[in-house]
Amino acid sequence: MRQPPERVPAPLDGPGVEVSDARELLLGYLEWYREALMRKISGLSEDRLRTPVEPLGWSPLGLVQHLGWVERRWMRWGFAAEDVLAYPPGGDEAEWTVPADRSVAEVLAAYREEAAATTSLAVAASLTDRARLGGRFQTPGQAPSLGRILFHLLQEYARHLGHLDIARELIDGRTGE
Structure with a gap:
């Protein structure tokens, strides 16, 4: 009786x-999700980056702008x-629509600026530090910890990169990782 070939598990992401x-x-x-975002839009022409994907209604570049x-x-x-x-006016x-007069380079630079910020x-604070009051959060009871905020950002990226996998498959058949 033949044994199935030994499967080597794929390395973990992140x-x-x-x-x-x-x-x-x-x-x-x-950082891994940010790099994955760039991998998933890699190779798309400017037109394909900008054109909304039907039936989704947004473009890959619009998604990058949104994540910024x-x-x-x-x-x-x-x-x-x-x-x-x-929020943009x-x-x-x-937030999801890139104006025709805004270049791909400008959108990517703005995104990278927000990621760097x-x-x-995050590196200057503890995960248990609470958000400062006066911006998004007005009371101590509303202010989450940095750890909670970073966890929220991770779920935003996970969800939207899944959406981008679908968009990319609709655009050119390329499937996600």
Whole structure:
């Protein structure tokens, strides 16, 4: 009787298997998701980056723009209570729609700027530090810990990268990892 070939499990995504510290895991996975976002849009022409995918109604570049706003809302406006614009004028539609006069490079640079701000704020604080009051959160009872905010960002990325897998398959048949 033949034995099936031995299966070698795929390596884990994110930080290395030796990482067990919660802070390193949260920040490591957040960086992994950001890199995955760039991998998933890699190779798309400018037209395909900008064109809304039917029946989804948003473009891959619009998703990148949205994730930049998400990072800004949760970390700069939320955790740090910075006096920043939290939502674009025009609401959800403006958050997901890239204006024709805004280049791909500008959208990617703005996204990377927000990601860098998140990382900078996160490395300077403890996971148990609570969000400052005055931005997104007005009372101590509303203010979550940094760990809770980072966990929320991870679920945002996980959900939206799954959406992007579907969009990419509809665009050119490429499937996610």
